[in-house]
Amino acid sequence: MEKGFNAAYTLPVTIILFIAGSYWPILLIISAIPFLLYVSGLCASYFLFYHTIKCPECGHNPTRRKDGKVASPRYLEGKFKKMTECPECAYSPPHAPSP
Numbered sequence: 001m002e003k004g005f006n007a008a009y010t011l012p013v014t015i016i017l018f019i020a021g022s023y024w025p026i027l028l029i030i031s032a033i034p035f036l037l038y039v040s041g042l043c044a045s046y047f048l049f050y051h052t053i054k055c056p057e058c059g060h061n062p063t064r065r066k067d068g069k070v071a072s073p074r075y076l077e078g079k080f081k082k083m084t085e086c087p088e089c090a091y092s093p094p095h096a097p098s099p
């Protein structure tokens with residue numbers, strides 16, 4: 001089944017292009033494009049995940065631990081599944097599904 005662009009293939013394709021680039025130097029220039037897309041995608045997803053998930057009422061960021069450091073995405077996945085309201089101000093969106 002075709003799902004379009006898959007970011008998981010970007011890094012292996014880039015590595016293969018870099019190896020092939022030692023034989024055909026033009027491929028090094030082409031390989032820089034998916035590599036830059038991959039790195040910028042990582043940076044963008046990191047920034048969006050840890051800086052834009054906020055409570056609309058009080059601005060509480062649930063992706064941060066109490067000491068201000070970022071929590072791991074694996075831990076946050078379980079936390080978000082159980083979360084129905086803001087832990088700081090108890091705000092819940094008007095159309096939130098009931099638990």
Ligand SMILES: [Zn+2]
Nearest residue numbers: 055058086089
């Ligand atoms: Zn809140």
